[in-house]
Amino acid sequence: MSDVGSAIEFDHVPCPFCGLLCDDLKVVRTRVTLKVARNGCSKAIAGFERVLPTASPQIGGRNVRLNEAVAEAASMIRKSSSPLYGGLATDVGGMRSVMSLADHSRGVVDHAFSESVGFNMKVLQSAGWIMSTLTETRNRADVVVIVGSDVHTLHPRFFERIVCAETSMFDKANKPRTVVFVGEGLDQSAATGPRVGDVITLPCALDRVDEVVSALLARMRGNPVAGDSVAGVPLLAIEDVGKKLNDADYSVLVWAPAGLQTHDSDLTIHAVSDVVRLLNKTTRAAGLSLGGDEGATTSTSVCGWQSGFPTRVSYATGAPDYDPLANAIPNRLASNEADLLVWIASYSPDLVPPDTGLPTIVLGPPGMNLPGSPAVFIPVGTPGIDHSGQLIRCDSVVSLPLRNLGRSNNPSVASVLSAIEAAL
Ligand code: SF4
Incomplete structure (x- = not known):
């Protein structure tokens, strides 16, 4: 914290306006007015800079x-x-x-x-899961799959801080990552930069993401899937994503429960968790649930x-x-x-x-x-x-x-x- 004239500057400020809790913001206070000077997204700016009216009990x-x-x-x-x-x-x-x-x-x-948190809870309580953290994903993931939720809109700095981070702790080469989007219309604009390699889309309607994840799980288990497409996505494209996951050293499948639009979102998360469980027989993989706003x-x-x-x-x-x-x-x-x-x-x-x-x-x-x-x-x-x-x-x-x-x-x-x- 430093005084600059009548303004006070705060560095390394944690942001409470979504569950990522980015802790690198710079905020300047002039009397009762706050201004985000560095690292704020649109949600952070709206939250910190909201003009507070006086109010009485x-x-x-x-x-x-x-x-x-x-x-x-x-x-x-x-x-x-x-x-x-x-x-x-x-x-x-x-x-x-x-x-x-x-x-x-x-x-x-x-x-x-609680309703969207409950989607996760049903899976955790009934089957258990293997989960990653933001830090582990940032440092280890070589394939990141965004499942059926508009992560960039809900958590505007997720790609900047986690997927597109310039350096990671254990990977001296900082190799580009493959990013897969399951679902059409998801904001992909942040999946860019030197840390992002292939960007693959499985373009199904968001309320049919569960069908594509189930087909992915079935093919990875070696089970047949009828037809040559699922929810409009060619089966070959789904199988190709399965191959990339099998070949990855550490894949992370990401969702935001509140953003899922499938009818029984707990079953979608269950299928994602089963993909992760299957991958861990031969390599490493994990889920990552965002949210927490x-x-x-x-x-x-x-x-x-x-x-x-x-x-x-x-x-x-x-x-x-x-x-x-x-x-x-x-x-x-x-x-x-x-x-x-x-x-x-x-x-x-x-x-x-x-x-x-x-x-x-x-x-x-x-x-x-x-x-x-x-x-x-x-x-x-x-x-x-x-x-x-x-x-x-x-x-x-x-x-x-x-x-x-x-x-x-x-x-x-x-x-x-x-x-x-x-x-x-
Ligand atoms: S993504 Fe934006 S709203 Fe969320 S914690 Fe980071 S700065 Fe705040």
Whole structure:
């Protein structure tokens, strides 16, 4: 950090606006305004440079002091017999406070992106998998397969930092990598530069990617596939990708669960994991799941180590009870099995609570795009901008410390929820 006139420069800033958690940004603060000076993508610029309106805690749309809003929220939670804790877009400290409060109040915890995280969980729980990390992919992969999800749009610096990185740790020659896209219409513009060799596309409709992956798996197992094409992709092209994977020293098959458009995306991920498992009989290969935006990986990890399960856990009986269907907030709302919604969002003003007639407590960033006034609104800071914190990267192996860039004094989710719990 350095002072330049009235501006303060921050180097090596971690970015909390997607699950990659790039930690090489340069951000300049001038009073309460932030400017991304280096290494920001469009999502990072939108997040860091968003102009923050002033906001006050509110009860029913009326401005109040923070302690009054906390007392009202505590009163509502105390009277509730089945509170829902949703959104959960926060950091490690915030999620630990969510878990404690949910335990204390016998509530349900469900992240806004639990549905797509659940595609992965079904495979992990039913069959297991072999996974890579961002760092290992960057350093070792010689073939990278992007499976059915628009990785460059969802994670704009994935290619720059991982696939196209100029140097890698173990490969002195830094040989070009083969990049395969399974699915048509995926943004391939970043698959370029000296580290990228052949770029191959298997151009099927995105909702038929599962058919192509299944055909790839069948041919690699030596099983017959009827016809000479699958989902419009010539079988010979699919077999050629299978040969490249067999010949590779370390291939990585990449997907973003939220970006998959197949009907049963867990089955697509299952087939990808089976390809990886098969390859490991003769060479090395791994999967790599991206995602983790809005603190989704953090929420899943903290819920995992606190309760033993991913999100969609209920404490109604006093012990953690995992049920990915019954504890999904949309299902709870549809079946009227709740009497209070507590919604937590500290990154994007657009992560708003679902439309519900339930009384709602919202902890959100100032300027949140709420359709009306919730029962209680408490403005909170964004981790990595307004206060320090920790987030867990999309590959679940690294927890990065986030910086306080001093944009505002809005409190952290952790401090607000701890105050609410203390007042119960
Ligand atoms: S790719 Fe993701 S983590 Fe990296 S700068 Fe962009 S939004 Fe931030």
